[in-house]
Amino acid sequence: MEQQTSQVEVKPVNKAKVKNFLKVMWYLAAITAIEFAIAFTVPHEHKWVRIIVFIALTIVKAYYIVSEFMHLGHEKKSLKMSIVLPMLFVVFLIFIMIYQGDAILKALY
Template sequence: MANNNAYPSEHHDSPEGTKWIWKVFWILLIVTTVEVVLGIIKPPALTDTHILGTTLLNVIFIVLTLGKAYYIVAEFMHLGHERKNFIWTITLPIVILIPYLTFILLTEGGYLNSMMNM
């Protein structure tokens, strides 16, 4: 039975051993711990500072989340080690469409809010 399974993907070497896996694990764990601690104590210095239309604390949460997402996709899902044109094929639609959708819906949400208060 001839089938596609006879041809696996070309091999891209990961670093030797399993050390890199645990390194990513510690990064994800530490970043999550920082998020939880900040979420519980909510330092007033961060919640009272407003930047980009929200609090500095929320901006920190979003940046840390995107950092975690990068490590999961690039290392655990191995996308960082694929060919460059494949990396762009997968990431460009995401990078263009999701911020676009977010921008539209949050702007409209703010508008609906202002209409409720009239």
């Protein structure tokens, strides 16, 4: 019976991947900081502006997460569209729900 020795080979860090990861991390941190700034500085009278800005910034953050961390940004266009188009319907549904919820709330009060 032969003895097998296992060797662990340490590869050098891929600096381009680390740089890309840090770039995306800083983009996400900046967008989150903008969201916090809007949440604490924009008055409640501008409710619709805040909602639209929050949804838009959330979509931008979701794009970066899906594109870089889930590696969808490096796929073919047909696979990207199979994910992006249903997401557009979900965003449309969110707008409809916000609009209807506001109408129901106004009807009650």
